[in-house]
Every structure is written in C-alpha cells, then in structure tokens.
Amino acid sequence: MPMPHPAIPPTESLEVEFKSDRDCLNDDDLIEAIICLANANGGTLYLGVENDAAVTGLHPSRPANLVGLAAVIANRTVPRLQVNVQDVQTPTGRVAAIEVPQSADIVARSDGLVKRRRIGGNGQPECVPFLPSEYTSRRADFRLVDMSAEPMADASLADFDPLQRERLRAVIANNPRSDKSLVGLSDEQLDGALSLTLTRGGVRQPTLLGLLLIGRTDSLRRLVPTHEVLFQVLDGTQVKVNEGSRAALIEMVEWLDLLSRGVNTEQEFNEGLFRIGIARVEVDALREPWRLLHAARPCDRCQNEQIVAWL
Structure with a gap:
C-alpha cells in the first residue's frame, strides 16, 4: 500500500474523490466528477491521485497556475459552479485539490449530463445518474420546496x-x-x-x-403507504407496549393522548415534610402530540422507562 501524503486523505469517501492525471484527464470526465460531488454533499477532488491514494501528480501539460482550472469548471457547469483550487506540492508530484461546494441547485454539465455521488452497495462511493424523479427530494432537503404542500396526483x-x-x-x-x-x-x-x-x-x-x-x-x-405512527413503551431495550396506527393525524392526536395517559403513571418522593408526585414522562412533552419523534423524555428519578411515539 502506498503511503498517503499528509495533505491528502488515505481513502475515497462520499466527500473525497481521487482522479488520475497521468494521461491528462479530459475535461468531460473532470466535470462529471465535479458535478457528482456538488449534487451530493460537496467535497474535494484530488487531481493527480490514483484510486489507491498513490500520488502520481499532474500531467506535465497542466499549467503552473491552476486558476484556469476553476474557470474551465465554471464555464462547463450549469449553473456556473465556483470551486477553489489549491496547488498541493508532494515529493512525488503536484496535486490539484479542487474544493467543490454542495449546491442547493441541481448542477449539470454544460451538455446536459446530471449525476450525483452516493455510496454503493459495496460500501464504495460511485457516480450515478441523477434522475428527474429525485429532484423534488433534493430540493426538499434544502427547504426549497414544501413536500407537504404538493398536490397528490392520484388523490381527489x-x-x-x-x-x-x-x-x-x-x-x-x-x-x-x-x-x-x-x-x-x-x-x-x-x-x-x-x-x-x-x-x-x-x-x-x-x-x-x-x-x-x-x-x-x-x-x-x-x-401514502409509508405513513404510520408507532407508540412504544420501553423498559431499557425491552418493548412493553407496541401499538401502531395508519389513521389520519388529526385522529392520532386523540389516540396518542389516550395511550399516553394510560401508561404515564406517577411515583411519589418525600422532600422533607412534602410528598411530591413525579410523572414517568414530563406532562408538557405529552401535550405536544405533533412533535412525534422522541417527543417524550423519561424522568431521571423515575423507573428506566420511556414513552416514545414514532412517525
């Protein structure tokens, strides 16, 4: 195994891409790798590094000033992608570290190619086609579109x-x-x-x-086949109550309230002359039925149980 340079990560990941430049990587392949990163989490492309992290350096035809590389990327992407190019000097050759920002807009190569980076089934990063059916989900991740306000095509x-x-x-x-x-x-x-x-x-x-x-x-x-609410009472990792429903959310409010009241018992503690009742789960948490993801938190002084509603 080659020894990686301290300025270069040892392996590829979702945010790290290695590209060999021994044969002078063509612009199309370079831009493809750049848009893949931009349409995922962003990251850094190291030009002049082999897949096994061996540094072989930039092709001799690359200019001494790498500013032009950023211009090529901007001119070959839509919308124009602004990257930062760093010249990394190593004992075995120069490396261009191209820092690619994550883009809220979907970035295409100027000829219309649209791809994104992901982790494949083998655990390794790969560049795959970015399908139009995935665009809405991408925009929703950046809160550019409200999925809940979208009309349902087959509904009446x-x-x-x-x-x-x-x-x-x-x-x-x-x-x-x-x-x-x-x-x-x-x-x-x-x-x-x-x-x-x-x-x-x-x-x-x-x-x-x-x-x-x-x-x-x-x-x-x-x-909406994935819609479901699960109500669980956990004693450590043991499930004591496990109820599910696929009804409308407005009905879920009453359903969750009734289930919560049935299991949210109190324990009493003595504080001097006073007896204090402490509910297993804070009552304020149960009054927010719309906050269904881990809405309830166990009381530190109560039994090791949790009441959890999952959406």
Whole structure:
C-alpha cells in the first residue's frame, strides 16, 4: 500500500474523490466528477491521485497556475459552479485539490449530463445518474420546496374523511391558541387556508398535508403507504407496549393522548415534610402530540422507562 501524503486523505469517501492525471484527464470526465460531488454533499477532488491514494501528480501539460482550472469548471457547469483550487506540492508530484461546494441547485454539465455521488452497495462511493424523479427530494432537503404542500396526483376530494374533518373543526374551535377566524369557514375555504388542497386548472386537489391530516385510512394506505405512527413503551431495550396506527393525524392526536395517559403513571418522593408526585414522562412533552419523534423524555428519578411515539 502506498503511503498517503499528509495533505491528502488515505481513502475515497462520499466527500473525497481521487482522479488520475497521468494521461491528462479530459475535461468531460473532470466535470462529471465535479458535478457528482456538488449534487451530493460537496467535497474535494484530488487531481493527480490514483484510486489507491498513490500520488502520481499532474500531467506535465497542466499549467503552473491552476486558476484556469476553476474557470474551465465554471464555464462547463450549469449553473456556473465556483470551486477553489489549491496547488498541493508532494515529493512525488503536484496535486490539484479542487474544493467543490454542495449546491442547493441541481448542477449539470454544460451538455446536459446530471449525476450525483452516493455510496454503493459495496460500501464504495460511485457516480450515478441523477434522475428527474429525485429532484423534488433534493430540493426538499434544502427547504426549497414544501413536500407537504404538493398536490397528490392520484388523490381527489373523495379521499378526505368527513369524520376527520369534523375532528379538525372541533380542535380549531376548542383550542384556545387556534385562529378563531377559521371556525366559520366553508370546507373549501378551510382547505385553502390550511393548504389542505391546491387548486389547479379550476380543480381542487388534496395536498400531502391534507391527506395526512384528514384523509381516509384506506386512501392513506393507497396513496401514502409509508405513513404510520408507532407508540412504544420501553423498559431499557425491552418493548412493553407496541401499538401502531395508519389513521389520519388529526385522529392520532386523540389516540396518542389516550395511550399516553394510560401508561404515564406517577411515583411519589418525600422532600422533607412534602410528598411530591413525579410523572414517568414530563406532562408538557405529552401535550405536544405533533412533535412525534422522541417527543417524550423519561424522568431521571423515575423507573428506566420511556414513552416514545414514532412517525
């Protein structure tokens, strides 16, 4: 195994790419590797390094000033990608360390090629096609698009459950922190105000939020098959209670509240002349049913149990 230079990582990773320049790497292959990094987590491409981390250096035709390399990358990417090129001197040759920023916009090569970097099934990084169906998820990672506000292509108003809608209206009417101006709205007005539907071409279509909030259970199974809430009570690593539901979220609030109250017992402790009751899980945590990921935290002085709701 070659000894890596201290300025160069010992192996490739999702953020580290090695490219040999012994045969003068062509611009197309260089730009392809650059956009792969930009469309993933960003990182550094080391030009002049073999896959096994052996430093073989830049091709003799490379100019002494590497500023032009950054210009080539900017001119061959859409949108123009600004990289930082460092000239790394090693005993076995020069290396161009090209620092590539992560891009919120999807970056393509100027001829339209779009790829991204990922870890393959063998645990090694690879550059793969970036498919249009993956663009929305990428933009959602940068909060450039609200997935919950997107209309569901195969959904209709018939996928809304009237009973869940009445539950929603009851929550609005009875919650002192809710906007009371919503109480008197028609179904269509309420759906628009809460982004439960989106109107396109004069047709109202349920959004992902609308389906999750007041959708029929069978519609949720069909249109959002990954939707599920699990309620668990853990004693260390042992599961004592394990309940699941695929119902609408507005129904989940009541369901989680009832389950939580049933298992959230108290223990009493003496503090001088006073007896203090401490719940197994902080009550404030259970009052935030929308914060479902590890919403509840065990009390340090109580039994080693947790009440956890997973979305």
